[in-house]
Amino acid sequence: MTETARQQIETFLSGKGLRRTKQRDVIVEAAFGTKEHFNAEELHEMARRIDRTISRATVYRTLALLVECGLLREVDLGRDQTYYDPNFLDKPEHNHLICLDCDRVVEFEDDHIALMEDCITRRLGFTPSSKTIRIAANCDQLARSGHCAYRDQKLAGTLPAHSHAHAHA
Structure with missing residues (x-):
């Protein structure tokens, strides 16, 4: 801290x-x-x-x-x-993608999303006071191969229950 x-x-x-x-x-x-x-x-x-x-x-x-x-x-x-x-201090504008298969949480930031939010709220006559984007998705790796490294590690007990990663799109 x-x-x-x-x-x-x-x-x-x-x-x-x-x-x-x-x-x-x-x-x-x-x-x-x-x-x-x-x-x-x-x-x-x-x-x-x-x-x-x-x-x-x-x-x-x-x-x-x-x-x-x-x-x-x-x-x-x-x-x-x-x-x-606890990560909003360092990255106040990040969003979350949650894998429905393994519960992994991926934090991401994207300048295009911020621009889109600004355009939408202005067009509709609003000024946002806060925003949250949560995308629930399925793991492409699991669908293709039947295995997901994160899911396998979680099932083996070698990952925290709510492991997450960071990405900048």
């Missing part, structure tokens, strides 16, 4: 009359110690690896604060639960 982000959370907490605590610091460390998307339970597990005293309730409260201050974003990965993306 960058010093700017640390300052942002400290300023935010101070403005709400809240203080920095050891437990909040551990949760923030866990949340930004990964590039993977995570749900609240996964963050709880990551934080407890650092400090066994972290409670589930503190994780949920801290997640809400991190989202409210703009350090984390809630993302819909189509899995019937809320996931959090």
Whole structure:
């Protein structure tokens, strides 16, 4: 986590009359110690690896604060639960492609998409305040060969449950 982000959370907490605590610091460390998307339970597990005293309730409260201050974003990965993306600080305009076969999440940016969004919203008389693009797709490699390296590794237990990659289209 960058010093700017640390300052942002400290300023935010101070403005709400809240203080920095050891437990909040551990949760923030866990949340930004990964590039993977995570749900609240996964963050709880990551934080407890650092400090066994972290409670589930503190994780949920801290997640809400991190989202409210703009350090984390809630993302819909189509899995019937809320996931959090720690990568928007570095890449605020990225989108997500989710493989329906192996659950791999590929983050991507594309200047053409940004231009298209701008054209569409202006033409329809709107100014976007936020945007989300989520593409659900099937793996071409799996369809062609019957095997997907990511799916095979996931089934073998050698990949995180929600592995992702980055691409710039």
